[in-house]
């Protein structure tokens with residue numbers, strides 16, 4: 001658990017700052033859409049068939065997330081961002097899955113912060129919407145870690161919902 005971050009997390013931020021941070025999240029969602037659209041189609045080989053199909057599902061879920069965030073940013077009176085974070089590419093399947101997993105980890109860290117920030121501002125419905133998104137991101141993280149044959153990364157500070165399921 002990164003203690004250095006937890007102090008900042010408890011700080012109440014302005015609604016403008018929240019909108020800015022949600023726009024960063026939106027740029028990460030665009031990045032995820034692009035990465036999953038491309039990677040799901042270029043991952044080839046019998047051993048990657050299952051994960052390629054899962055990545056197609058991720059792509060559509062990331063689009064849903066982008067729509068939800070855009071609505072929240074508009075609600076806060078700001079213009080939703082239009083530029084994705086950079087997408088890395090590689091011809092190696094392992095690299096592609098690694099990039100996706102790194103991005104999901106970063107996304108999960110951010111949404112955990114965002115939920116706290118929304119709640120401190122009394123934006124409970126917004127916090128709930130982001131909580132729903134976070135649950136799907138955690139599923140993406142599990143899918144990728146499983147495809148890479150790794151344990152689920154411990155990012156600290158959150159319940160591991162999937163550990164309650166099969167596996």
Ligand SMILES: [Fe+2]
Pocket residue numbers: 029032061062065066133137
């Ligand atoms: Fe997402």
Ligand SMILES: [Fe+2]
Pocket residue numbers: 032058062104107136137140
């Ligand atoms: Fe995701």
